Amino acid sequence: MxxxxxxxxxxxxxxxxxxxxxxxxxxxxxxxxxxxxxxxxxxxxxxxxxxxxxxxxxxxxxxxxxxxxxxxxxTPRLMRYRRTILELLLAAHDRDCTTCVKSGECHLLELAHRMGVDRIRFKNREAKYPIDESSPAIVRNPNKCILCGDCVRMCDNVQSVNAIDFAYRGTSTLVTPAFNKTIAQTNCVNCGQCRVVCPTGAISIKTNIDEVWDALADPNTIVVAQVAPAVRVALGDKFGIPKGENVMGKLVNALHRLGFHEVYDTTYGADLTVIEEAEELLERISSG
Ligand code: SF4
Ligand code: SF4
Ligand code: FES
The missing domain is CATH 3.10.20.740 (Ubiquitin-like (UB roll))
Known part of the structure; x- marks a missing residue:
């Protein structure tokens, strides 16, 4: 002590x-x-x-x-430092904030507002990298990456997958799969944990919302929803319902109102998946 x-x-x-x-x-x-x-x-x-x-x-x-x-x-000195750091990060960043998938929950933008960054004195030297949409789960937009390394450490320290890492040096530094492969060409397990820690729109979750709307609008398609167990509790958070409350009834009702014909709860299926995943994990551990 x-x-x-x-x-x-x-x-x-x-x-x-x-x-x-x-x-x-x-x-x-x-x-x-x-x-x-x-x-x-x-x-x-x-x-x-x-x-x-x-x-x-x-x-x-x-x-x-x-x-x-x-x-x-x-101190005034620290506040000056913080503002300059944020200005430099923003100067190397794709600042297309209005259409960014992270708009409204971007930690970088929140800090810039909080620190009073209202102009950027440096020339924008944002590079133009291709967006990697190869994965079924995540989208990587290196133009929005601020090289904080959070995703790299999550993928390494917690997930032990190491699908992404730093490459190149200096101003060319990039977070990417090895040899500039796409995410789909790596051993990424699509867990999405890198997205959880990414403070900007550099890693986002791939959505299929447009395909769902198209299916719902098609009179010749029977649309079926299958809900993962965590969703029936997590969804409540978004609507200010007390944490931990099961909102499955409301969820089924809302999905039917949106036009879904059938709604299935995956509880038992999820239990089977967990057993399957645990077995695979044990196999991976025993094979080193
Ligand atoms: S989705 Fe998971 S495995 Fe894939 S890069 Fe992100 S943290 Fe790594
Ligand atoms: S967490 Fe996001 S911003 Fe940070 S290094 Fe990874 S991709 Fe870039
Ligand atoms: S250096 Fe301490 S939080 Fe980034």
């Missing part, structure tokens, strides 16, 4: 893995783009940078807490 002083407040810490966690435990909201507690620390975005009493700056996510530390999280 130890104590540090954060913005003039004496704060106790015990086994926190980094200064950032101590700051957040003290209910100070500090911006981050590349820190996720379940992933390894990369220290790429530098938004979490803080200043100590000697004027030294360091990334708080990559620094161990030490007894007696005196740090500041929001």
């Amino acid at each position: 130890g104590f540090m002083t954060i913005d003039g407040q004496r704060v106790e810490f015990t086994n926190e893995p980094n200064v950032l966690t101590v700051i957040r435990n003290a209910e100070i909201d500090i911006p981050t783009l590349c820190y996720h507690s379940e992933l390894s620390i990369y220290g790429a975005c530098r938004l979490c940078t803080v200043e100590d009493d000697r004027g030294k700056t360091f990334a708080s996510c990559a620094e161990l807490p030490r007894d007696g530390m005196v740090i500041y999280t929001n």
Whole structure:
């Protein structure tokens, strides 16, 4: 156990893995783009940078807490740094925000608003990479990538798949499958976990919404919906229904009103899938 002083407040810490966690435990909201507690620390975005009493700056996510530390999280210098970082990220980014799939939930845009970035002094040097739509599950748009590495670490640290990684150097750095293959040519398992952590529209979930509307509008097509178990609880969140409530009845009703002829609940099928997946995992583990 130890104590540090954060913005003039004496704060106790015990086994926190980094200064950032101590700051957040003290209910100070500090911006981050590349820190996720379940992933390894990369220290790429530098938004979490803080200043100590000697004027030294360091990334708080990559620094161990030490007894007696005196740090500041929001000095004019730090705010200037954060704005410049965001300006530089945006200068190398496809800023077609109005039609971006992440519009309304983009973490980069949210931080830019929060830090008061209202102009970008640097020339836009966004590269033009092809969009990879080869996967049945995800779409990769490297033009919106800010190289935070969150997806790379998720695919490696958590999923152990390593379908994507950094390639090239300097301003040509790119997050991509090896040898510029498409995602469909890798061993990607379509889990979508890279999308969960991606702060921008660089990785998005492929949707089939247009095909569904077309099918619903076709009088010669019987349209059947099959709902995965997690959806009947997760959907409620979107409508402000208390967490954990099963909204299957409402869901079936809504799907029928949209024009679906049959709606099936996959509960039992999902149990079988889980058994299947567990068996495959055991096989993969035993084969190294
Ligand atoms: S979908 Fe899963 S396996 Fe595929 S690249 Fe993303 S994290 Fe890796
Ligand atoms: S694709 Fe998304 S998560 Fe991956 S490095 Fe780029 S911005 Fe970060
Ligand atoms: S959150 Fe610390 S460097 Fe990105």
